[in-house]
Amino acid sequence: MAKTKYSKSELKKFEKNIYSKMNDISNNIEAVRSTTSSNSSVFLENNTEDHNEGTEAHEVEKSFLLMSRESDYLMNLKKALQRIEDGTYGLCEVYQNDSTKCECPDSPLIDKERLLEVPNATKGVFCKQKKKLNLV
Numbered sequence: 001m002a003k004t005k006y007s008k009s010e011l012k013k014f015e016k017n018i019y020s021k022m023n024d025i026s027n028n029i030e031a032v033r034s035t036t037s038s039n040s041s042v043f044l045e046n047n048t049e050d051h052n053e054g055t056e057a058h059e060v061e062k063s064f065l066l067m068s069r070e071s072d073y074l075m076n077l078k079k080a081l082q083r084i085e086d087g088t089y090g091l092c093e094v095y096q097n098d099s100t101k102c103e104c105p106d107s108p109l110i111d112k113e114r115l116l117e118v119p120n121a122t123k124g125v126f127c128k129q130k131k132k133l134n135l136v
Helices: 008-045 053-086 093-097 112-117 125-132
Strands: none
Touching (some): 008 053
């Protein structure tokens, strides 16, 4: 029988990693927010004809896109914490939905290395590839 859960000590390690990434993201969002607000005030103060409005607008838009992406990642990390609490963290989503369709070779558990790098992962690498190709 393949292992379908990580131990409590392993889950604690994943949880600590997730909180660390959440802290980094919060700091990134705050840095972008403060840069964007200072750029916006400079933009408003220096709105002269030779000021490159297009470049400034592009930078502000880029900052908002980055904040949006970081915010989405933060939400996915919160969902990962919920899966730790539910006892489903690290278990391939495809396996949970239909164990016969799971392509994870050794176990339905997502590799530890993958979870440490991509803590919000919900599928093993093989199932993720099949999903990308619409085979699942």
